[in-house]
Amino acid sequence: MSAKILIIDDEPDMLIMLEMIITDKTPHQVVTTTNPLELPELLAQENFNLVITDLKMPAMDGIEVIDTVKNHDPEIPVVVITAFGTLESAEEAVHRGAYDFITKPFRKEQILVAIERALEWQRITRENRELRDRMQSEKTAAKTFRSPGD
Amino acid sequence: MKLLNLFRRKKPSAPAGGEEFFKKKYQSFKNLLEANNAALEVMSHMEATLEGDYVFDPQFIRASTESILEKVQTIVQELNTLGDNRYAELVKVYQNIAAKIQNETAAAPSGVPISRVLPLSQVDRRLLLQVGGKIANLGEIKNRLQLPTPEGFVLTNEAYRLVLAENRLTEPLASFLKDLDINNMEQLTEKSRILREMLLQAKIPSSLVEEVNQQYDHLITALAYKPYLALRSSGLYEDLESSFAGQFLTVLNVPFDRFFPSYLEVLASQFTPTALVYLSQKRLLQRQLAMSVGCLAMVPARSSGVIFTAEPTGGRDDVLVIDAAWGLGPAVVDGSLTPDHFVLSKKPALDLLEQQISRKTKRWIAADKGIKEEAVPLEEDSQPALTSEELLTLGRYALQLEEYFGSPQDIEFSVDQQGQILLLQSRPLTLLRPHATGVLPPHLEERHPVLLDHGTVACFGVAAGPVFLVDHEADLSRFPDGAILVARHTTARYGAVLHKAAGMVIDIGSATSHLAILAREFKIPALVDTGKATQVLRPGQEITVDANQIKVYEGRLEEILQAPVAKTSLLAETPIYARLRRVLRWITPLRLTDPQLANFTPAACQTLHDITRFAHQMAVTEMFELGEQARQGEVHMVQLQTNIPLNLYIIDLGGGIRTDHRGRFVSPEDITSIPLRALWRGISHPEISWAGPIPIDVRGLYSVVSRSLTAAAPQHADFWARTLAIVSENYLNYSSRLGYHFATIDALVSDVRNDNYLNFRFKGGAADESRRGRRARFLGEVLTRLDLEVEITGDLVVARLWKYPRPLLEEKLDLLGRLMGCARQRDMVMADETTVEWYIQAFLEGNYRFAGEPGSVTPPDQD
Incomplete structure (x- = not known):
């Protein structure tokens, strides 16, 4: 399945490499930006399945990115990229709702695995919610159906 | 410390002075070993990163190099403590290498206000992000290597940003580039036209006009005349990571009253269809685009040319190739004539090995405003464009540049009327090596007649497809995917379709032309200088171009068509990998292998690894000597x-x-x-x-x-x-x-x-x-x-x-x-x-x- 992935990093080299890896090795589509301030607009324009973001950027930090994405749609997983030696902020990011984090430098395979896991999480979360919703509406329907007779 | 306490307990009778002395030395030895181990560990890590499919950022390169430098500095200090400053020379060697590394990794000094206009004498690589690759390299050539270049100044990326901002163009440009489809030639041409128009009509802010006037006045003072200028584009990533050969405009012989219109023309050249395709192929569109413009005093050139410090396609790394023609530069690189071709040996001494002198019937010269083409007088047209003395001087410069920049270089130069050589630019050279076309099946030529068997290889490989004859630029919009580009000249504008072309066959032009460089970059099998391709090959005709054998056959020769070279670039070809490779050449290669050789000296250390190797060996030797000198009881x-x-x-x-x-x-x-x-x-x-x-x-x-x-064989x-x-x-x-x-x-x-x-x-x-x-x-x-x-x-x-x-x-x-x-x-x-x-x-x-x-x-x- 082809997913839409948004990548935010103030370092253009990172964007080049990540886009290259993802488009070479997966069917997913990639949108990139060096400017995190574009995030709200990008989220409004397209339905992303995953956001990958750098944690430390001058314009907006990764934690704000997580908040913005989660406010927009809590079912979009966010994978955070952190610099070596900043484990604490990575943990903070996960605490604030990031699905996973990955520490630079990392191998090509690591990001591919992280992407597939995050997408799988989204699929399951959505499925769960749909099931719950269906059950809920069935319940409500049953209730509505029964209530006149109570 | 714990360890020293341990043996102190065991040796209560040792004379305190001697033991203290040895303890100090031993502590230095321990520190040196520790730093050595740590440095080797970081080196291995950097090497592994380069070899594996790693994703990393510039910060990784900076942090790793800083860490290694710090450790090697400790090693050098501790060795001097251990050896009573007998290795003071190593400190200088270290500082030298450290400066080279820092030069590669340094970012522009932070906190310094960013200039919009700078004299060339103040430019070097640290200003890369402000002046672009081409001018940063030229600054290095002028100010660090002190080789001859024209005088001049540069309008930095900041000037470009100012022009954009003052004309409210920043946002519209970005949104225009966002949805660019490079495969839709018509849309591309139209967008390109609009983008260029936006820039050409921009107004120059008065503060910028003032700064440029000042710099031009300084230039007049320095030269003692009012020079016309050559305006050379310098893209942010140009010449450092990608060649951008011929992509952006150079405007020659600009009188100062025409300065700003020409400046805008150069800025606009960033958005020609060819440049847009190139930027997109190099995945640079998403990166911040900017352009700085070098404004150099015009050289009224007698001859101009290019030097390649290795044969771009011939496979010989031990020669220099120089192409030259009469007049100004364009004649050599635009492919409109066949230049003189010289091959020089690099070792043991620079020497002329081969020369082919062509008839150069025309030349570009400075005209009243701009440049014009003129016929070369008959008695001159078959004379060599360079003297043997000039060839050797050029050769020496080329070797210096190759050594300094650390990879084969593609260098442009001019020689003025007095015979003075001026270097105009130096950029990394894309090299391709021939790959064998398997054994040809028998009777091949009966089934597939040879249509062409003469020419020069611009890029090796075999390709097949229908002929597409390009006569006018307008033809490019109809260029089909997978066709063979056939044309009279090697103009760089054909670069706009190279991402679609399977191969290329050209009548006139050289392997050093911009289009040939682009063909190599995109790995498209290509022949140039075939003489008569446009006459022999018919539009739509199916042909096979075998650049390895310099032959063009009729029909598709499945037998020799190899699996097509994937055009998707690999991680290792990304700019950041190139940067890591450049830094590592001062860090990891180990040349000092055998301590018994005479060159096992500080002066022979060319890398940090050499220093660690040398220092470790010397530290062990020092410890031996200490041991030998020690008196009883110490x-x-x-x-x-x-x-x-x-x-x-x-x-x-x-x-x-x-x-x-x-x-x-x-x-x-x-x-x-x-x-x-x-x-x-x-x-x-x-x-x-x-x-x-x-x-x-x-x-x-x-x-x-x-x-x-590199070392003597072990005994x-x-x-x-x-x-x-x-x-x-x-x-x-x-x-x-x-x-x-x-x-x-x-x-x-x-x-x-x-x-x-x-x-x-x-x-x-x-x-x-x-x-x-x-x-x-x-x-x-x-x-x-x-x-x-x-x-x-x-x-x-x-x-x-x-x-x-x-x-x-x-x-x-x-x-x-x-x-x-x-x-x-x-x-x-x-x-x-x-x-x-x-x-x-x-x-x-x-x-x-x-x-x-x-x-x-x-x-x-x-x-």
Whole structure:
């Protein structure tokens, strides 16, 4: 399945490499930006399945990115990229709702695995919610159906 | 410190001064070893990053290099402490290399206000992000190498941003570029037109006009005349990471009153269809685009040309290629005529090897405003455009540039009317090497007539497709995917369709033209200078271009069409990998391999690795000498008497050697150091064979020899095998270099379990990388199964164990001794992956002689 992935990093080299890896090795589509301030607009324009973001950027930090994405749609997983030696902020990011984090430098395979896991999480979360919703509406329907007779 | 306390307790009677003195030296030695280990670890890590498919950012390069520099600085300092400042020269060598590295990694000085206009005399690579690659390199040539270039100034990226911002163009430009479809030629042409129009009509802010006026006035003062200018574009990524050959505009001979319109023209050239396609192919559109413009005093050139410091397609790296023609530069690179072609040898001396002088019937010259083409007088047109003296001077400059920038270069130059050479730019050269076209099937030419068999290779390879004849630029919009581009000249504008073209055949032009450079960058098989392609080949005709054999056949020759070269770029070709490679060339190559050679000196150190190698060797030597000079009762150095060719010297800090044996030599029985005794048990295990070199297969031998080309061949297998052990009763620091290997053990073994530790490191080896890698795997796997914590980076194996009870640590040291004996040169016989597992098993089973090893008479899989 082809997913839409948004990548935010103030370092253009990172964007080049990540886009290259993802488009070479997966069917997913990639949108990139060096400017995190574009995030709200990008989220409004397209339905992303995953956001990958750098944690430390001058314009907006990764934690704000997580908040913005989660406010927009809590079912979009966010994978955070952190610099070596900043484990604490990575943990903070996960605490604030990031699905996973990955520490630079990392191998090509690591990001591919992280992407597939995050997408799988989204699929399951959505499925769960749909099931719950269906059950809920069935319940409500049953209730509505029964209530006149109570 | 704990360790020193340990031996202090054991030697209460030692004279305090001598012991203090030795303790200080020993501490330096320990610090040096620690820094050495740490530096090697970071180096291995950087190398591994370069080899593997890693994703990293500039911060990684900066942080890693800073860390290595700091460690190597410690090494140099401690060596000087150890050697009473006898290695002061090494400090300078270090500073020199550090400056080169920092020059590569340095960002622009932060906090300094960003200039919009700068004189060329103030420009170097640190200003890369402000002035773009081309001008940054030119600044290096002028200010660091001090080679002749024109005088001038530069309008930085900041000036470009100001123009955009003041004209409210920043946002519209970005949104225009966002949805660009490079495969839709019509849309591309239209967008390009609008983008360029936006820029051409921009107003220049008055503050910028003022700054430019000032700089031009300075230029007049410096030159003592009012020069016309050459405006040269310098894209942010140009010349550093991608060639951008001929992509952006250069406007020649601009009178100052026409300066700003020309400046805008250069800025607008960033958005020609060709440039947009190129930017998109290089994945640069998403990056911040900016353009700075170099404004150089115009050189009224008598001749101009290009130098390639290696043959771009011929496969010869030991020659320089110079193409030149009369007049200004465009004649050589725009492909409109065939220039003179010179080939010079680089070694042993610069020398003219070949020359082909062409008839150069026209030339570009400076005209009233701009430049014009004129006919070359008949008596001159067949004369060489360069004198032999000029050729040699150019050759010398070219070698300097290649060495300085660290890779083959593509250099543009002009020679003025007085014969003075001026360098105009230097950029990395894309090299391609021929690949064989398999054996041609018989009777091939009966079925597929040869249409062309003459020309010059611009890019090797074989391609087939229908002919698409390009006569006018307008034809490009109809260029179909997979066609062969056939044209009269090599104009760089054809670059706009190179991402669609399968191959290219051109009538006139040279392998040094911009279009040829682009063909190599996009890996499109291409022939130029075929003379008559546009006459012989018919539109739509199916042809096969075999650039390897310089032949064009009718029809598709499936027999010789190789699997098409993937055009998707690899991670290793991204700009950041190029940057890491550039930095690493001052860090990891090891040229100083043999301490017995005369060039084992500080001056011969060209990389940080060389410095660590040199310093480590010298530190060990210093420790030997200290040991030798030590008086009775201070410290004690002895040599171990044994049949094992280890050349083991022991410095006893106290309690490590039986005190009643104080001769020059001791026997193994005299060792009282607990860890050394345990290690020695393993080293001297009866089943371990230390005698004679290990038999190696021919390829193993070859890889040893090829690594040794820069050093003298070793006299015997263990050609530099002095091993030093510094011991006390509970402590061992063991440094050994067996052949090319480098092993250290640092261990403390006492009855206090919490103090105990064991560190083992093994690096290097004479065989090629894959074999060294296999040995690293062998060692790593064995050590892991011996319960050590193991880390392998490239061919560096680090294993640790701590807080183990004494008997267990002694057992491990014993096994380490055996393992080092077995690992000696073991990489040479580990010819393939399957044998590694076999050796691991053999070792664990105690088969230390490796009876029945793969490749011997009775291989295990045939038992």
